[in-house]
Amino acid sequence: MTTASLLDAAILVTSAMVLIALLMNVWRMLKGPSVTDRILALDTLYINSIALIILLGLYNGSPLYFEGALLIAMLGFVSTAALSKYLLRGDIIE
Numbered sequence: 001m002t003t004a005s006l007l008d009a010a011i012l013v014t015s016a017m018v019l020i021a022l023l024m025n026v027w028r029m030l031k032g033p034s035v036t037d038r039i040l041a042l043d044t045l046y047i048n049s050i051a052l053i054i055l056l057g058l059y060n061g062s063p064l065y066f067e068g069a070l071l072i073a074m075l076g077f078v079s080t081a082a083l084s085k086y087l088l089r090g091d092i093i094e
Contacts, residue, residue, distance in 0.1 A: 011059045018052045039083050046076035 025048060029041035050069045057065025
């Protein structure tokens with residue numbers, strides 16, 4: 001086997017593991033016993049989706065996927081901070 005095919009196989013196996021983690025995050029977000037568990041599952045969901053997009057970019061060899069992952073990271077951080085602030089104070093903008 002060549003190095004490229006080994007790298008492709010490793011990326012596919014890692015993508016399958018990240019996909020399983022995404023499914024478990026969705027399950028926790030839907031079933032979570034409290035709102036904080038659901039927010040934490042949503043936070044982990046966007047982090048795992050970033051990992052999956054980066055793996056797809058590595059597999060295809062395209063740098064455009066990395067820009068999309070960066071955009072999702074920024075939006076995910078802001079949304080998690082806004083949801084947490086809403087839970088603490090009941091108001092996002094003071």
